[in-house]
Amino acid sequence: MDALTVPAAWRERLERRGLAPLAGTSRRYALWIAFLCAVIAVGVFAYVRQVQEGLIVTGMRDRISWGVYIASFVFFIGISHAGTLLSAILRATKARWQLSVTRMAEFITVVALMVGALFPLIDLGRPDRILNVLLYGRWQSPLLWDVFAISTYLTGSTLYLYLPLIPDFALCRDRLGPSAPRWRRALFTVLALGWRGTPAQRRLLDRAITVMMIVIIPVAVSVHTVVSWIFAMSLRVPFNTTIFGPYFVAGAIFSGIAAIIVLMAVLRKLLHLEEWITRTQFVSLGYLMAAFTLIMGYANLNEYVTHGYKMEEGFVFHFDQLMTGPFMWPFWTYVVAGIALPGLLVLNPRTRTIPGITVAAVLVLVTMWIERYLIVVAGLRVPVMPYEPASYVPSWVEVAILAAAFALFALLISVFAKVFPVISVWEVAEHRGPEPGAPAAVEEPLPARRKILLGEAPS
Amino acid sequence: MRRAVAAAATLLVLALSAPSVVAAADPSRLALTAPATARFGETIGVGARLTDGQGAPISGARIVVVTPMRFLNGAGDAVLLDGRTDKDGSVAGEIAIRSTEPLALRARFGGDTQYDAAEAAARISVEGEAVALYEQHAGARVPMLNQAPGADGVSLAAGAGDGVLGRMRELWPALSGWPIAAALITVWSIFAFAVSLLFRIRSAGALP
Numbered sequence: 001m002d003a004l005t006v007p008a009a010w011r012e013r014l015e016r017r018g019l020a021p022l023a024g025t026s027r028r029y030a031l032w033i034a035f036l037c038a039v040i041a042v043g044v045f046a047y048v049r050q051v052q053e054g055l056i057v058t059g060m061r062d063r064i065s066w067g068v069y070i071a072s073f074v075f076f077i078g079i080s081h082a083g084t085l086l087s088a089i090l091r092a093t094k095a096r097w098q099l100s101v102t103r104m105a106e107f108i109t110v111v112a113l114m115v116g117a118l119f120p121l122i123d124l125g126r127p128d129r130i131l132n133v134l135l136y137g138r139w140q141s142p143l144l145w146d147v148f149a150i151s152t153y154l155t156g157s158t159l160y161l162y163l164p165l166i167p168d169f170a171l172c173r174d175r176l177g178p179s180a181p182r183w184r185r186a187l188f189t190v191l192a193l194g195w196r197g198t199p200a201q202r203r204l205l206d207r208a209i210t211v212m213m214i215v216i217i218p219v220a221v222s223v224h225t226v227v228s229w230i231f232a233m234s235l236r237v238p239f240n241t242t243i244f245g246p247y248f249v250a251g252a253i254f255s256g257i258a259a260i261i262v263l264m265a266v267l268r269k270l271l272h273l274e275e276w277i278t279r280t281q282f283v284s285l286g287y288l289m290a291a292f293t294l295i296m297g298y299a300n301l302n303e304y305v306t307h308g309y310k311m312e313e314g315f316v317f318h319f320d321q322l323m324t325g326p327f328m329w330p331f332w333t334y335v336v337a338g339i340a341l342p343g344l345l346v347l348n349p350r351t352r353t354i355p356g357i358t359v360a361a362v363l364v365l366v367t368m369w370i371e372r373y374l375i376v377v378a379g380l381r382v383p384v385m386p387y388e389p390a391s392y393v394p395s396w397v398e399v400a401i402l403a404a405a406f407a408l409f410a411l412l413i414s415v416f417a418k419v420f421p422v423i424s425v426w427e428v429a430e431h432r433g434p435e436p437g438a439p440a441a442v443e444e445p446l447p448a449r450r451k452i453l454l455g456e457a458p459s
Numbered sequence: 460m461r462r463a464v465a466a467a468a469t470l471l472v473l474a475l476s477a478p479s480v481v482a483a484a485d486p487s488r489l490a491l492t493a494p495a496t497a498r499f500g501e502t503i504g505v506g507a508r509l510t511d512g513q514g515a516p517i518s519g520a521r522i523v524v525v526t527p528m529r530f531l532n533g534a535g536d537a538v539l540l541d542g543r544t545d546k547d548g549s550v551a552g553e554i555a556i557r558s559t560e561p562l563a564l565r566a567r568f569g570g571d572t573q574y575d576a577a578e579a580a581a582r583i584s585v586e587g588e589a590v591a592l593y594e595q596h597a598g599a600r601v602p603m604l605n606q607a608p609g610a611d612g613v614s615l616a617a618g619a620g621d622g623v624l625g626r627m628r629e630l631w632p633a634l635s636g637w638p639i640a641a642a643l644i645t646v647w648s649i650f651a652f653a654v655s656l657l658f659r660i661r662s663a664g665a666l667p
Contacts, residue, residue: 139636
C-alpha cells in the first residue's frame with residue numbers, strides 16, 4: 001500500500017491530537033474512573049455473596065436456569081464483532097473512510113470478549129470447577145466448542161489489535177518527552193518492537209496484518225455461530241431453528257456497528273476528534289446499520305411467520321408469550337425501537353445526522369440486549385414437561401453484577417483511551433489523508449506539563 | 460294371587476339379601492430367577508414363573524418386577540419388567556446393570572379372583588468398577604471423519620486390526636474430536652506465523 005503525501009501541518013495536528021490524552025489526566029477523568037470502580041466494587045461484593053450462598057441468590061431456578069448472565073454473554077460476544085467487521089472486512093475491501101475508527105472497533109472487540117467471557121464463569125455455581133471443562137470436556141459438546149472459539153477469537157483479536165498499533169507505539173516512544181513516566185516510555189519502547197518504519201518492516205507488518213485480516217473473519221463468524229449452537233443444539237422448542245447461526249452473526253454485527261457508533265460519538269466529543277471522525281464515518285456506519293435492520297427484520301419475519309403459520313405443539317406457547325403474553329412489551333420494543341426506528345432514523349435525510357445516527361445506535365444497543373434476554377429467558381420459559389411455566393426476575397445480585405460488567409467494559413475502554421492512541425495515526429496519515437471539507441481542529445493550547453510529555457519545550 | 464305375589468317378593472328379597480358365596484382363592488407361587496452376580500454394565504436376563512399350588516403354570520397373569528430406588532428426598536419402586544405370563548407361566552426380560560450397588564429385585568403377582576397374590580425376591584451382586592457406561596453421540600457419524608475406522612460395519616482394508624490403523628482405532632475415542640482439533644491447529648498455526656513476523660519486524664528494525 002503506497003503512503004499518501006499529506007500536509008505536514010495536518011499530520012502534526014493529527015499526531016498531537018492523537019497523543020494528547022496520553023499526556024495528562026483531568027479531574028473529570030479521575031472522577032469517571034472512580035465512579036466506574038465503585039460500580040465494579042458493588043458487583044464484586046454481589047459476586048462474593050453469590051459464591052458464598054450459591055446461585056440461590058439469583059433469580060435462576062431449575063426451569064429457567066439461564067438469565068441475564070447468559071443473555072449478557074451473548075450480547076457482549078455480539079458486539080465484539082465490531083472490530084472484525086470494520087477492521088477486517090472493510091480493510092479487505094480497501095475502504096478508507098473507516099481507518100480513523102478501526103482502532104476503537106478493534107479495542108471494542110477485545111474488551112467485549114474479555115467482559116463477555118466472564119459471564120459463563122459468573123453463571124457457574126461452582127467456579128472452582130471451571131477447569132473441569134478442559135479436563136473432562138467432551139468434543140461433542142457445543143459448550144466446549146464455545147470455549148475454543150472464544151479463546152481463539154480473543155487471541156486473534158488481541159494480535160490483530162496489536163499489529164496496527166506498532167507504528168503508533170513507536171510514535172509514542174519518540175514523541176513522549178523525557179519527563180514522561182519511565183514506565184510508560186519503557187512500555188512503548190518494548191511494544192514498538194524497534195519500529196523505525198523501514199521498508200522491510202513495513203512490508204512485514206503489511207503481511208502480518210493481511211494474514212490476520214483473512215483469518216480473523218471466519219474465526220469471528222464461527223464464534224457467534226457456535227454461541228448460537230449452544231441454544232440451537234439443545235432440545236427446546238423455541239431454539240429448534242436452523243436460522244440461529246446466521247441470525248446470531250447478523251445480530252452480532254448489527255450490535256457491533258451500534259457499539260462503534262456510540263463509542264465514536266463519545267470519544268469524538270471528549271477527545272476533540274472532530275477533524276478525523278466526521279459525518280462520513282457516521283453516515284457510512286449508519287448505512288451499514290440500516291442494512292442490518294433490514295436483515296434482522298427479514299430474519300425475524302421469516303422466523304415468526306413460518307413458526308406462527310405451523311403452530312406446532314410447544315411453539316404456540318412461545319408465540320403467545322412473545323406476541324401478546326408476558327414478554328409482549330420487550331418483544332415489541334425490540335421490533336419497533338430496535339429494528340424499525342433505527343432504520344428510519346438513518347434512512348430519513350433529516351435525521352441522518354451525527355446525533356440522529358447516534359440515537360439510532362443507542363436504540364439498537366439497548367434493544368439488542370433485550371433481544372438476547374428474550375432468546376434466553378423466554379425460550380427457557382416454554383415448559384418441556386407438563387408443568388406450570390416458571391417466572392424469572394433477576395435478583396439484586398444479578399443486577400449488580402450486570403452493572404459491574406458494563407462498568408468494567410467502560411473502564412477498560414477509558415483506560416485504553418488514556419494509555420494508547422484511539423486513532424490509528426499512521427494509517428490515517430499514510431492511507432487516508434485529510435478529508436475534504438472537514439473542519440480543522442481548533443488548536444487548544446496544551447498545558448505546560450502536556451507539552452513536556454509530548455516532547456515540546458514549554459513556552 | 461296375593462300369596463303368589465308375597466312368595467315371589469319374599470324370594471326376591473331373599474335372593475337380593477343372601478350373602479354371596481365366595482370360593483377361597485387358590486394359592487399361587489412365584490419364582491424369580493436372576494443371576495447371583497453380574498458385571499457392571501452387563502445386560503442380564505431375568506425371569507419369573509407363576510404356578511398354582513400344585514405346580515401347574517398360570518398363564519396370562521400380570522407380573523411386575525421392581526427395584527427400590529431413591530432420588531433426592533424421594534423413594535419408590537422402579538419398574539424393571541412388566542408383562543403377562545405365557546402358557547408356561549413364565550415372563551422374561553432383560554435388565555441393564557447401571558449401578559455398582561447390589562440390585563434388589565422383587566417380583567409381584569397381584570392376585571386375581573382365582574389365585575392369591577404372590578411375591579418373590581432376588582438379589583444380584585454387582586462386580587466391576589463404576590465407569591461411564593455410554594457415550595452420547597451427537598450429530599452425524601462420518602466414517603473416518605468422526606467415527607473410528609472399522610466401527611459400525613465400516614471395514615478397512617486388511618490389517619485394520621493391527622499396525623498403524625489398529626493403533627489409531629485404539630486411540631479413536633480421544634481422536635474423535637480431530638476435525639475440531641484440526642481446525643484449531645490450522646488457525647493457531649496462522650496466529651503463530653503472524654507472531655513470527657513480529658520477531659522479523661524487530662530484527663528488520665535493528666540498527667546496523
